[in-house]
Every structure is written in structure tokens, then in C-alpha cells.
Amino acid sequence: MKTTLPTNPFKAALKSGTSQIGLWSSLCSPIGAELISGAGFDWLLFDSEHSPIEVSGLMPLLQAAAKSDSHSVVRVAWNDSVLIKRALDIGAQTILVPFVQNAQEATNAVAACKYPPLGIRGIAGATRASGFGRIPNYVTQANDEICVIVQVETKEALENIAEIAAVKGLDGIFIGPSDLSASLGHPGNPAHSDVQTAIQAAAKAINSYGLAAGILATSSADTAKYLKYGFTFVAAGVDTSLLTNAVDALRKNVLP
Numbered sequence: 723m724k725t726t727l728p729t730n731p732f733k734a735a736l737k738s739g740t741s742q743i744g745l746w747s748s749l750c751s752p753i754g755a756e757l758i759s760g761a762g763f764d765w766l767l768f769d770s771e772h773s774p775i776e777v778s779g780l781m782p783l784l785q786a787a788a789k790s791d792s793h794s795v796v797r798v799a800w801n802d803s804v805l806i807k808r809a810l811d812i813g814a815q816t817i818l819v820p821f822v823q824n825a826q827e828a829t830n831a832v833a834a835c836k837y838p839p840l841g842i843r844g845i846a847g848a849t850r851a852s853g854f855g856r857i858p859n860y861v862t863q864a865n866d867e868i869c870v871i872v873q874v875e876t877k878e879a880l881e882n883i884a885e886i887a888a889v890k891g892l893d894g895i896f897i898g899p900s901d902l903s904a905s906l907g908h909p910g911n912p913a914h915s916d917v918q919t920a921i922q923a924a925a926k927a928i929n930s931y932g933l934a935a936g937i938l939a940t941s942s943a944d945t946a947k948y949l950k951y952g953f954t955f956v957a958a959g960v961d962t963s964l965l966t967n968a969v970d971a972l973r974k975n976v977l978p
């Protein structure tokens with residue numbers, strides 16, 4: 723039975739600049755979440771932006787991963803205070819908010835994650851996050867352990883990165899390489915030199931503003947490269963792609 727507020731080791735690691743290597747999960751499967759959480763990644767990202775999953779489906783993923791040492795991050799489908807509140811209420815302590823374009827949108831994201839007076843998160847007495855009401859003073863303590871990350875993934879957002887980074891309450895900025903490559907005129911080609919130059923500059927800028935920089939890689943080589951660029955938290959791959967590649971490779975080997 724949970725009677726004390728869980729600390730957020732991922733938030734602490736970002737603050738101290740300790741690298742965090744994660745895995746992106748789009749499978750939407752509790753057994754899949756349990757399986758990948760046994761692999762020993764520092765963090766897992768459960769994606770509800772580009773996956774067919776709602777809040778009721780996210781909760782079993784958090785429950786499955788809670789048995790491991792991997793920290794769960796939830797990407798909400800949109801920068802929406804209701805979606806964010808519901809993800810927090812089911813126990814997510816780290817929220818990734820997609821498609822943040824400017825300081826006002828980053829301010830809205832932070833406000834949605836925090837209880838008053840820092841924000842506008844609505845209060846419920848007995849949620850999974852508060853140990854069903856058994857964590858005393860959850861409402862006055864929760865803000866301290868919530869980690870807010872916004873996703874910068876367009877040319878416009880990159881142009882506004884200084885003002886976004888200045889928003890109080892942000893813990894990190896995550897670069898979306900796929901959307902950024904499209905926005906920079908190279909859809910489907912995040913490896914293009916223009917995109918890579920922009921990604922490297924973004925990591926440098928985010929670090930210079932005192933925030934942690936994060937990104938999604940799709941291979942161990944890209945993971946190493948992004949760590950060299952200065953990213954602190956890197957998702958090294960995506961579970962659906964790993965499964966697709968393994969299944970297709972096996973099929974190729976055993977069928978004509």
C-alpha cells in the first residue's frame with residue numbers, strides 16, 4: 723500500500739545531468755509493457771499521441787511497468803489540460819507534451835501539470851496517483867515530483883526555443899526528429915544534414931538554458947551520436963519497430 727509520495731528519479735537525473743536511456747513504446751499492450759520493463763532501460767515512454775490508446779488503456783501499462791525500475795513517461799495526445807490531468811491522476815509523474823510552438827503553449831503545459839498556486843491541475847481526493855487518498859498531503863507535495871517536458875518539433879518552435887526554455891517549471895525539451903525533418907523540408911529523412919545540424923544546435927541551446935535535452939533515436943549508433951550532441955535523455959528505439967524488424971528478419975530466413 724502506497725502511503726508516501728513516490729520520488730521521481732527521472733526528474734532528479736535530468737536535473738543532475740545524468741544520462742537516461744529509454745525505450746519508446748507504441749505497442750499499447752500491458753504484457754508488452756511488462757516485457758520491455760524487464761529489459762532494464764532507465765525510462766519507458768508510453769505514447770498516446772500516435773497510438774490507439776486512451777487513458778483507460780494507459781493505466782495497465784503504468785501498472786505493469788511499476789514492478790520494474792524503469793521510469794514511466796507518458797506522452798499525452800495533445801497539449802490539453804484534461805488529457806494531462808487524467809494522465810497524472812492515473813499515476814504518471816513525467817509528462818511529455820507534443821507540438822509546443824511557443825512560450826504561451828509551454829506555459830499552458832506546465833500549468834496543466836501543476837496544482838495551484840503553480841498551475842491549474844484539478845484536484846481529486848482519491849486517485850491512483852495519491853495512493854487512493856492514502857498519501858497524506860499529496861496535493862501540497864505532488865508538484866515537486868512532477869516532471870514536465872515539452873516537445874519541440876517544428877522550425878517555428880526552434881526559432882522560439884529561447885522563450886520556450888525560459889518558461890518556469892519546465893524540466894526538459896524533447897526534439898521530435900520526424901516532425902522536425904518534415905518541417906525543415908525533408909520529410910522522412912531525419913538523417914539529412916540540415917536536420918542533423920538543427921538537432922545538434924538545439925541540444926546545445928537547450929543545455930545552455932539549463933534544461934535537459936531529449937530525443938528519439940532509432941538505433942544504438944544514433945543513440946551514441948545524440949549523447950555526443952549533448953542530449954541527456956534518449957529513447958534508443960521503438961518497441962513496434964523492434965518487433966517488426968525481428969519478425970520480418972525471421973520470416974525472410976525461413977520462408978522463400
Ligand SMILES: O=C(O)C(=O)C[C@H](O)[C@@H](O)CO
Pocket residue numbers: 746748772875897898899900901902938960
Ligand atoms: O517527431 C518525432 O520524431 C516524434 O514525435 C516521434 C514520433 O511520433 C514517432 O516516431 C514515434 O513512434
